Each structure stands twice: as C-alpha cells, then as structure tokens.
Amino acid sequence: MKVTISRKAHFNAAHRLYRKDWSDEKNQSIFGKCNNPNFHGHNYDLTVSVTGQIDPETGYVMDVKILSDLIKYEIEDSFDHKNLNLDVPEFKELNPTAENIVVVIWNKLRARITKEHDLEVILYETPRNFVSYKGNK
Numbered sequence: 001m002k003v004t005i006s007r008k009a010h011f012n013a014a015h016r017l018y019r020k021d022w023s024d025e026k027n028q029s030i031f032g033k034c035n036n037p038n039f040h041g042h043n044y045d046l047t048v049s050v051t052g053q054i055d056p057e058t059g060y061v062m063d064v065k066i067l068s069d070l071i072k073y074e075i076e077d078s079f080d081h082k083n084l085n086l087d088v089p090e091f092k093e094l095n096p097t098a099e100n101i102v103v104v105i106w107n108k109l110r111a112r113i114t115k116e117h118d119l120e121v122i123l124y125e126t127p128r129n130f131v132s133y134k135g136n137k
Contacts, residue, residue: 005061006049009071011080014041015096039083044101045124046075048109052117062117074108098125102133110135 016039017031027035034040048071052061082088084096090104102123110119124130 001054002051003054003061004049004051005064005067006047007064007067007071009046009048009068009076011044011046011076012041013044013079013082013084014039015084015091016040017095017097019095039085042125044079045127046071046105047122047124049120049122050113050117051120062113067113070109070112074112075105078108098123098129098131102131106133106135 016036017034018027022030048067050062050067054061079088084091084101088096091100094100094104102121105123106119106121109121113119118134120132120134122130122132
C-alpha cells in the first residue's frame with residue numbers, strides 16, 4: 001500500500017523576470033511589474049510530498065525529520081532571503097519563474113530521495129498562485 005507524507009516549508013526571496021536576449025520593451029510587455037529592474041520579492045510557501053510503501057519495520061514511508069532536514073539544507077538555506085537571480089547559481093542563466101523554481105527545487109530534492117519514492121513539489125508564489133511538479137514521467 002502506498003502512502004504520501006508531506007512537509008511544508010517557507011522561504012522569502014527576491015527575483016526579476018527577464019530575458020537578456022529580449023529588448024527592454026519586450027521584457028516589460030511579457031513580464032510587466034515582475035520585470036522591475038530593482039527586483040521584487042515573494043513569501044514562498046512550499047509543500048514537499050513523498051509517496052511510497054510503508055516500511056514494515058519503522059512504519060514510515062520516510063522519516064519526516066530526514067525530509068525536513070533535506071528541505072532546510074537544500075532549499076531554505078539556499079533560497080531564503082536571497083536574490084534568486086544573483087545569489088542562486090541555478091538561476092544565473094535560468095529565468096526564475098515559479099515554474100522554473102519548482103523544477104529546480106524538485107531536482108535538488110530528487111537527488112537526495114531514493115528512487116522508489118515518488119516526489120511532488122508544490123510552490124506557492126502567492127496564496128492564490130501556485131505551481132506543482134512531479135517530474136517527467
């Protein structure tokens with residue numbers, strides 16, 4: 001029987017949506033106020049869900065403390081109170097849209113969670129705007 005466990009987390013970060021290969025006018029037209037040259041910030045909320053078989057010895061799908069520590073180390077410590085464009089290596093050449101951020105988060109966590117577990121990441125950029133990613137299947 002498969003069960004899903006989830007852990008919520010939070011980080012604050014600034015970003016600017018723009019493409020270097022586009023004109024200022026095109027960037028403004030596509031990204032609007034999210035293209036502010038002085039950046040803007042969000043209070044991101046994150047839900048990480050791991051699905052798998054219950055271990056008959058422990059009764060766990062995965063130890064939530066381990067999941068919590070992974071999220072803190074891989075995501076919160078890397079993203080919290082950072083400028084995503086300037087401070088996070090994954091976004092040096094990648095536009096930090098919510099869609100791209102959730103994929104980066106998923107990839108960072110996927111590398112640390114065993115393959116027999118399914119992984120889903122939901123990222124809230126605002127209370128009403130959110131994205132989710134389960135990997136390419």
